[in-house]
Amino acid sequence: MYRILDRYILREVAQTWLSVTSVLLCILLTNQFARVLGDVAKDKLPKEAIFELISLTGVQYLTILIPIGLFLSILLALGRLYADSEMSAMMACSIGPIDIYRSLFWLVLPLIICVAWLSINITPKALASIDRISAEARRQADLASIEAGKFVVNNVQKTVIYAEKILESGQIENVFLQHRTEDGGIEVVVAQRGEQRQEENKNMRYFVLYDGKRYRGLPGSSEFLVIEFAEHGIPYSLPALVDQKLEPREMFFLDLVNSDDKSHLAELHWRIGLPISTLILFLLAIPMSRSQPRQGRYTGIAMGILVFIIYFNLLSTGKSWLENGLIPAGAGIWWVHSSVLLAAIGMLIAQNGLHREIFKGKKS
Numbered sequence: 001m002y003r004i005l006d007r008y009i010l011r012e013v014a015q016t017w018l019s020v021t022s023v024l025l026c027i028l029l030t031n032q033f034a035r036v037l038g039d040v041a042k043d044k045l046p047k048e049a050i051f052e053l054i055s056l057t058g059v060q061y062l063t064i065l066i067p068i069g070l071f072l073s074i075l076l077a078l079g080r081l082y083a084d085s086e087m088s089a090m091m092a093c094s095i096g097p098i099d100i101y102r103s104l105f106w107l108v109l110p111l112i113i114c115v116a117w118l119s120i121n122i123t124p125k126a127l128a129s130i131d132r133i134s135a136e137a138r139r140q141a142d143l144a145s146i147e148a149g150k151f152v153v154n155n156v157q158k159t160v161i162y163a164e165k166i167l168e169s170g171q172i173e174n175v176f177l178q179h180r181t182e183d184g185g186i187e188v189v190v191a192q193r194g195e196q197r198q199e200e201n202k203n204m205r206y207f208v209l210y211d212g213k214r215y216r217g218l219p220g221s222s223e224f225l226v227i228e229f230a231e232h233g234i235p236y237s238l239p240a241l242v243d244q245k246l247e248p249r250e251m252f253f254l255d256l257v258n259s260d261d262k263s264h265l266a267e268l269h270w271r272i273g274l275p276i277s278t279l280i281l282f283l284l285a286i287p288m289s290r291s292q293p294r295q296g297r298y299t300g301i302a303m304g305i306l307v308f309i310i311y312f313n314l315l316s317t318g319k320s321w322l323e324n325g326l327i328p329a330g331a332g333i334w335w336v337h338s339s340v341l342l343a344a345i346g347m348l349i350a351q352n353g354l355h356r357e358i359f360k361g362k363k364s
Helices: 004-041 047-083 086-092 097-140 253-257 262-288 301-323 334-351 354-363
Strands: 152-154 159-166 172-180 186-198 204-217 224-237
Touching: 004 047, 004 097, 047 086, 047 097, 047 262, 047 301, 097 253, 097 262, 172 204, 186 224, 253 262, 262 301, 262 334, 301 334
Parallel strands: none
Antiparallel strands: 152 159, 159 172, 172 186, 186 204, 204 224
16 A cells, blocks of 8 residues: 555656656757758658657657656655655655655556557657658659759769759759769750659659750760750659668567567667666666755756766667677677666665675674
8 A cells, every 4th residue: 555655755756757758858859840840941841741750759759758757857856855854754754765666666667668668669660650751752852942052962863953043933043953874974954944844654753944055975085965955854753662671770579589680689689678777767766866955956967867878878889889799699788787777776785774784794
């Protein structure tokens, strides 16, 4: 049965976690929203995909925000209890670290399950959907994506396009176009105007230029073909939407389990490690939140952020080493989790005087 103090601690941490996670998520999504709007304004992304992209990105962010939100919320909530001497009063009522862990169990357990569900199943699907939307946007890209006074490079079509001015009608003026042919030659077209025409075939479009010249030849050769034209149409095909090979971060969990590839193994360890890191951060936050009554509730926040950054940077480093075969597959990134877990256990032992009991038992 939960006591009144158990419910009080749980409520304080849960409310703080909700506030911290919401603020961090809003900050990240606001930044992402600005980027998406910029791409939409340049016609690099369709307007209809704005909220879908934001939602998918939010799901991706939650796999990291839930652990850091839980870690910071415990530091903040318990730090306030220590600063206001409420925790001292609780300790006088025989409330110890085990009681605090028990109080927060029903908050932490659903969060660990949620992180596991997101990292193993939902986030890979979200990343695959983001790549699909980007591929469709590249397929639908047209002259509206050209910015006046800037060179636009299309690596797929092997072209470079420049326009001095873009009219409201969609036409472009003073056009420069360079295209590399299959035999290694270069084709350069200079025209006064240009526009795009949509054909009945949805996979084909025409770039039509007016009043210009066309130069074609091999670099280093003096033989060039020069053609003057009043109207010149250049057909180009849109990139086909085919099922491309999924990246490791987009693959299904079972495919990663059944694969022997090092990059797939590293991704597997990363996904499993996210819910484990949530649990370890929870275990670490309780001893790190302890402070003296007059130190203030924000005393451990800077140290907590530093510990989180070091922890996840070590996880990223371990994943990179695993991908490159620098560490054995059996070690994976478990050495990082083990090190932080041992640090949490060591802090608990030191703060509660258990080390004195251990050494006392050895002497006797």
